[in-house]
Amino acid sequence: MSTLYEETTVKAGAPPAAGVGATGEEFPLFRRARKPAPLDAILAELQATAELPLAQARTLPAEVYTDEAYFDWELDHVLRPAWLCLAHISQIPQPGDFLNLDVLGEPLIVVHGKDGVLRVLSRVCPHRAMDIMPPGFGYDGHQHGLGDRREGVPGCGHTRLFLCPYHHWSFELDGRLKACPEMQQAEGFCRDDVGLKTFRAETWRGWIFVNLSGDAPPLAEQFTELSADIAGWKPETMKLALHREWDCPFNWKVLVENFMEAYHHLGAHCKTLQPLMPAKNTWTEAERAHSVRVNLPFKNQPPPGEADFEPIPTLDPEHHAQMAVFLGHPSFLLFSGPDRLFWYRIEPLGPDRSRLHTMMLLPETALADPDYAQKLALADQMLVDFHMEDMEVCIAVQRGFFATGYQRGRLSHLEMPIWLIQRYLAARARGTYPTLDRPAAPGQQ
Ligand code: FES
Ligand SMILES: [Fe+2]
Missing domain, CATH: 2.102.10.10 (Rieske [2Fe-2S] iron-sulphur domain)
Known part of the structure; x- marks a missing residue:
């Protein structure tokens, strides 16, 4: 295991010094390997890319993940105006x-x-x-x-x-x-x-959000669909059961994109998630202004695992046969199971640095499970194991963005969530939200 992305016990609110990992080691990032394009050119390319149909979708310019000026723009136009x-x-x-x-x-x-x-x-x-x-x-x-x-x-x-x-x-x-x-x-x-x-x-729904700019549309209006999506978990009654913090030497969107697309089950999670939820069966719902939903059907209904609690009885039956990932734009991340919700909170610290909190919420009934402590320890280990797989790829992707060898790649239809995130960023650059000034992209099946 590399020590570069080991989880830390650093107290919340105390981000580590820039460029220093959890162990005090320097991150192996070579910054500014390329001369960044001017901000206007980056934003123009963002618009042009987001206008492409999904079948022609491609990745964004590297500067969107590396450039200080773009990061400053994002603070003012995407992050501070958001919930x-x-x-x-x-x-x-x-x-x-x-x-x-x-x-x-x-x-x-x-x-x-x-x-x-x-x-x-x-x-x-x-x-x-x-x-x-x-x-x-x-x-x-x-x-x-x-x-x-x-x-x-x-x-x-x-x-x-x-x-x-x-x-x-x-x-x-x-x-x-x-x-x-x-x-x-x-x-x-x-x-x-x-x-x-x-x-x-x-x-x-039990979470506290802040809007730093003070002028965002009301949150409840933004998350109407998301609210219906997760109502069955009754998240306002759930309890935080696990919480780990991670130093992340990568841009916050690298994590969000990785979290939202299941295409990488084929590679990064080929032994863990792919056998359970094959990438090719995953599908993304129609475009929304403020959220994204991806469904990850189980290949076979898995028998109850050692770390599983009783399924939550108020869920729609579909959620017993699949997991789902949800994004409340720009950075509210949920990953659902029939008995739990994983919640990720990413704090951007700079163009190539973030701090991530990986957390798990359980219904109150799980706390009464006689094997609670044992199941929780197992769930914790599983979360660490598959998140390590994600950390490895996210760190390596950020290195790629700094390299002169970076080429803008083409996206699979299974990466529709990445395309939807591009469309969200482009809409924010136009001062609006997706679907409000463009037709909504249809869902997949
Ligand atoms: S009381 Fe003086 S700075 Fe707070
Ligand atoms: Fe992953």
């Missing part, structure tokens, strides 16, 4: 529970308020810009009897208020300034005008 998934309610179930994480350079707290509202607050102190719970500072707002760190859940804790370690200003769980010492001589200073910045947040 980005941050947490699941089972991570912060009680008022006072919170989770720290950094997203696109914003240090954030997701907090379950005393009023039951789930909020996303900035951790940047409105006094002198201190991160009020800096990772690795050995001080995360919990001493002085304020609350506890939740053992075993990175970045999670419980508190009754937030305290900035620099000059001890304190904040309510809704971000309002509660107290600030020695400010009585500051003219015109009004405590009520000051607080931690609140970002626009929505809770959908």
